[in-house]
Amino acid sequence: MKIIDFHCDTISQLHDYIKKGEDINLRSNKLHLDIEKMKKSNYMLQVFASYVDLGSNKNILETALTHIDLLHREIEKNSDDIGMVYTYEDILKNNKENKMSALLSIEEGGVCKGNLSLLRNFYKLGVRMMTLTWNYENELSYPNGHFYNEESKERKGLKEKGFEFINEMENLGMIIDVSHLSDDGIYDVYNNTSKPFIASHSNARSICSHNRNLSDDMIKKIGERGGIIGVNFYSSFLKNGHTGTDTSMIEDIIKHMRYIANVGGVDVVGLGTDFDGIDCGLEFKDSSNMQLIVDGMRKKGFKEEEIEKIFYKNALNLFERIL
Numbered sequence: 001m002k003i004i005d006f007h008c009d010t011i012s013q014l015h016d017y018i019k020k021g022e023d024i025n026l027r028s029n030k031l032h033l034d035i036e037k038m039k040k041s042n043y044m045l046q047v048f049a050s051y052v053d054l055g056s057n058k059n060i061l062e063t064a065l066t067h068i069d070l071l072h073r074e075i076e077k078n079s080d081d082i083g084m085v086y087t088y089e090d091i092l093k094n095n096k097e098n099k100m101s102a103l104l105s106i107e108e109g110g111v112c113k114g115n116l117s118l119l120r121n122f123y124k125l126g127v128r129m130m131t132l133t134w135n136y137e138n139e140l141s142y143p144n145g146h147f148y149n150e151e152s153k154e155r156k157g158l159k160e161k162g163f164e165f166i167n168e169m170e171n172l173g174m175i176i177d178v179s180h181l182s183d184d185g186i187y188d189v190y191n192n193t194s195k196p197f198i199a200s201h202s203n204a205r206s207i208c209s210h211n212r213n214l215s216d217d218m219i220k221k222i223g224e225r226g227g228i229i230g231v232n233f234y235s236s237f238l239k240n241g242h243t244g245t246d247t248s249m250i251e252d253i254i255k256h257m258r259y260i261a262n263v264g265g266v267d268v269v270g271l272g273t274d275f276d277g278i279d280c281g282l283e284f285k286d287s288s289n290m291q292l293i294v295d296g297m298r299k300k301g302f303k304e305e306e307i308e309k310i311f312y313k314n315a316l317n318l319f320e321r322i323l
């Protein structure tokens with residue numbers, strides 16, 4: 001089964017290890033994801049996020065630019081197996097040549113510092129997807145965990161800059177990613193955009209009541225718009241009562257897939273593994289064993305065409321419409 005995954009933090013991890021002086025690369029490493037593991041699982045495309053911690057990092061722009069350079073260089077070094085993609089046609093071309101694809105995203109809209117010219121420059125560097133926030137308030141919006149205040153009637157959605165940004169992202173053809181965003185922010189995106197948008201790595205709140213997960217209404221709205229929700233493999237987002245020390249089980253991942261498909265339609269479900277952004281144990285170890293999830297889905301009664309949609313066809317469709 002081919003695979004398109006909407007989110008991993010591998011490039012930020014690589015960068016951190018390199019900074020500490022380790023000899024580590026994207027070809028073959030100790031992380032959840034590398035090119036050898038991707039080949040073993042038959043990946044078609046991986047979205048690589050530049051994740052920047054706004055709380056502890058004083059040079060966010062420099063860090064994001066360094067991540068982007070690192071990804072470009074690593075992909076270049078492995079150009080026999082994988083190529084950067086900027087358009088839908090690039091993905092098809094790589095696929096035809098038996099090559100995998102790498103698509104660049106940013107996980108923290110704050111790296112743009114509220115400046116649209118930085119956003120446009122990131123687009124020129126290849127960024128095709130961006131979360132408006134991570135877990136901190138920034139110039140664009142409030143993150144998950146900030147809720148509408150009934151008493152003061154204060155909303156915690158997008159700020160003025162945030163509205164300007166989603167407008168420009170739609171103009172550019174950059175995919176708006178609402179993972180990590182506040183509930184009000186997600187509705188602001190829905191009410192002020194016309195193209196599909198995604199939650200690259202979020203689950204169903206009805207199954208696991210974490211703020212990072214999506215309500216049934218949000219799942220329906222993302223589905224109505226033609227967007228996608230990438231199911232996240234983090235134990236804390238999969239099962240009530242679980243923390244990062246618990247192991248993520250295939251059964252729980254499949255439960256979220258089934259639930260989101262039941263609420264929003266099978267066309268809304270995708271993969272958002274969060275590999276190398278999550279520190280929990282994984283029943284299937286890493287990205288080299290993705291076919292174990294396919295086996296699990298077959299056992300749970302998913303039809304072949306449903307698995308194909310969830311694993312790559314829905315994502316491919318979205319890229320065709322936006323990139």
Ligand SMILES: [Zn+2]
Nearest residue numbers: 107180201277
């Ligand atoms: Zn994340």
